[in-house]
Amino acid sequence: MHLRFSPSMRSITISSNNGFIDLMKIKVAACHISYRTLFHTILILAFLLPFVFILTALVTLEGVNKCSSLDCLGRRLGPKLLGRVDDSTRLVRDFYKILKEVNTGEIPADLKLSDSFDQLVSDMKNNNYDAKTFALVLRGMMDKFEKEIKESKFAELMNKHFAASSIPKGIHCLSLRLTDEYSSNAHARRQLPPPELLPLLSDNSYHHFILSTDNILAASVVVTSTVQSSRNPEKIVFHIITDRKTYAGMHSWFALNPVFPAIVEVKGANLDINIRKFASILQARSPKYISLLNHIRIYIPELFPNLEKVVFLDDDVVVQHDLSPLWDIDLKGKVNGAVETCRGEDVWVMSKHFRNYFNFSHPVIAKQLDPEECAWAYGMNIFDLRAWRTTNIRETYHQWLKENLQSNLTMWKLGTLPPALIAFKGHVQPIDPSWHMLGLGYQNNTDVENVKRAAVIHYNGQSKPWMNIGFEHLRPFWTMHVNYSNEFIRNCHILEP
Numbered sequence: 001m002h003l004r005f006s007p008s009m010r011s012i013t014i015s016s017n018n019g020f021i022d023l024m025k026i027k028v029a030a031c032h033i034s035y036r037t038l039f040h041t042i043l044i045l046a047f048l049l050p051f052v053f054i055l056t057a058l059v060t061l062e063g064v065n066k067c068s069s070l071d072c073l074g075r076r077l078g079p080k081l082l083g084r085v086d087d088s089t090r091l092v093r094d095f096y097k098i099l100k101e102v103n104t105g106e107i108p109a110d111l112k113l114s115d116s117f118d119q120l121v122s123d124m125k126n127n128n129y130d131a132k133t134f135a136l137v138l139r140g141m142m143d144k145f146e147k148e149i150k151e152s153k154f155a156e157l158m159n160k161h162f163a164a165s166s167i168p169k170g171i172h173c174l175s176l177r178l179t180d181e182y183s184s185n186a187h188a189r190r191q192l193p194p195p196e197l198l199p200l201l202s203d204n205s206y207h208h209f210i211l212s213t214d215n216i217l218a219a220s221v222v223v224t225s226t227v228q229s230s231r232n233p234e235k236i237v238f239h240i241i242t243d244r245k246t247y248a249g250m251h252s253w254f255a256l257n258p259v260f261p262a263i264v265e266v267k268g269a270n271l272d273i274n275i276r277k278f279a280s281i282l283q284a285r286s287p288k289y290i291s292l293l294n295h296i297r298i299y300i301p302e303l304f305p306n307l308e309k310v311v312f313l314d315d316d317v318v319v320q321h322d323l324s325p326l327w328d329i330d331l332k333g334k335v336n337g338a339v340e341t342c343r344g345e346d347v348w349v350m351s352k353h354f355r356n357y358f359n360f361s362h363p364v365i366a367k368q369l370d371p372e373e374c375a376w377a378y379g380m381n382i383f384d385l386r387a388w389r390t391t392n393i394r395e396t397y398h399q400w401l402k403e404n405l406q407s408n409l410t411m412w413k414l415g416t417l418p419p420a421l422i423a424f425k426g427h428v429q430p431i432d433p434s435w436h437m438l439g440l441g442y443q444n445n446t447d448v449e450n451v452k453r454a455a456v457i458h459y460n461g462q463s464k465p466w467m468n469i470g471f472e473h474l475r476p477f478w479t480m481h482v483n484y485s486n487e488f489i490r491n492c493h494i495l496e497p
């Protein structure tokens with residue numbers, strides 16, 4: 001297990017070194033940090049580890065902004081902070097020391113390991129653990145835990161499908177060239193949005209769209225199509241969340257190709273390399289699974305604390321109508337405005353009930369869920385974040401992922417929809433199906449007339465329009481938003497028509 005503290009002490013990354021699970025970053029205030037908080041943080045992270053989550057996908061991106069030293073940070077934040085930073089550095093050093101000791105030493109055979117987080121907290125209180133004992137118990141628990149995971153089907157599944165990636169070369173090329181441009185071209189680095197427009201990022205009189213993806217081309221199609229179809233493009237604010245690897249390229253793209261008059265913000269989340277491996281494994285395993293960035297949607301209320309209502313779009317959609325009326329839909333106090341997928345003329349795509357997603361032979365599932373309950377779709381959702389913040393949707397989501405993991409993934413297969421179906425139960429307001437047409441990525445009998453009429457079309461499924469296996473007759477609805485005269489697109493030979 002590795003721990004890495006960002007130089008600013010604003011984040012900690014925790015990762016396992018065997019490469020199959022990884023993650024985590026948590027925001028820690030630079031001041032008032034104590035051993036207790038730190039241990040608490042590590043502990044929470046340790047417990048979150050199996051669920052592969054972004055606790056807070058905040059933008060630090062020190063590397064990209066070339067502000068990786070305390071010095072630089074000090075210059076930025078002013079001398080007042082420096083004293084505190086020094087304290088934290090010392091704290092980190094001490095902490096590393098303890099961890100190192102504990103990491104190389106034997107774990108005493110009679111050490112009593114706690115079975116759960118709650119128990120550890122109460123053991124800690126009752127036995128007045130010192131930092132070292134605490135770290136030892138923690139390590140013992142981690143070891144045990146890693147072993148369990150290794151032995152489970154989960155590890156098998158990940159190892160077997162390792163290294164499968166279905167992102168075509170052209171898309172990689174685009175990302176690389178744009179990243180290069182970021183370092184060599186000041187225009188590509190210019191602030192997005194410009195400083196005078198920053199207040200609009202949290203202005204609720206604007207229409208805020210959220211998109212989370214590591215595919216620059218797909219992001220450009222979503223943004224361009226949304227803006228071109230809009231009757232009020234000057235009201236649009238796009239928040240694009242991407243991973244650290246793609247941040248510079250994504251930023252370059254939108255800095256060099258502004259979608260005036262709409263506003264675009266690019267945020268980087270700290271998913272590291274192993275997450276991407278993990279994502280591609282999941283992708284190979286489960287075609288419907290697109291990227292771990294998908295899990296970010298469960299953190300939207302925390303990521304955008306000032307926003308009240310947002311529309312979340314997947315990166316495999318094309319917007320064909322003005323979406324501003326979505327903000328006027330009465331969600332009747334519910335959190336999630338979504339299209340239901342259990343009725344509709346297309347019986348293949350629109351006949352999804354809970355029984356299609358869950359294993360009803362599993363006693364917990366059978367006891368808690370109704371197999372006939374109608375499913376709904378991710379991909380174009382209106383989220384009322386005020387309502388969301390009063391619920392425990394995220395906790396429920398985590399809880400079920402944990403249970404599924406503990407049952408060796410027998411409750412449902414991998415994916416972000418099943419836990420969401422449970423977590424959002426009772427919080428979904430169905431919206432008219434014409435808003436969101438599904439299934440363009442997994443069948444070939446999609447009705448083209450319906451595609452033309454739909455407000456948003458969704459290439460959910462295996463056949464993404466940016467891949468060669470995409471269905472030819474459906475691809476033009478997507479490619480019409482790709483600018484083939486753009487030099488980067490041209491040089492990367494992307495899907496030349």
Ligand SMILES: *[C@@H]1O[C@H](CO)[C@@H](O)[C@H](O)[C@H]1NC(C)=O
Pocket residue numbers: 151152153406407408
């Ligand atoms: C999960 O799988 C492991 C190894 O195959 C097994 O030992 C364990 O009992 C399983 N757990 C459950 C809850 O089925």
Ligand SMILES: *[C@@H]1O[C@H](CO)[C@@H](O)[C@H](O)[C@H]1NC(C)=O
Pocket residue numbers: 359360361362363409410411
């Ligand atoms: C469904 O759950 C049952 C009971 O836990 C289990 O035996 C079975 O293997 C599960 N099916 C799948 C496909 O995981």
Ligand SMILES: *[C@@H]1O[C@H](CO)[C@@H](O)[C@H](O)[C@H]1NC(C)=O
Pocket residue numbers: 444471472473
């Ligand atoms: C999909 O349908 C179109 C027209 O209906 C046809 O030209 C094409 O070959 C089909 N593709 C596949 C993969 O079946």
Ligand SMILES: *[C@@H]1O[C@H](CO)[C@@H](O)[C@H](O)[C@H]1NC(C)=O
Pocket residue numbers: 483484485486487
């Ligand atoms: C397409 O790219 C070219 C070259 O970068 C640019 O001049 C043009 O404005 C772009 N067209 C659109 C519709 O964005």
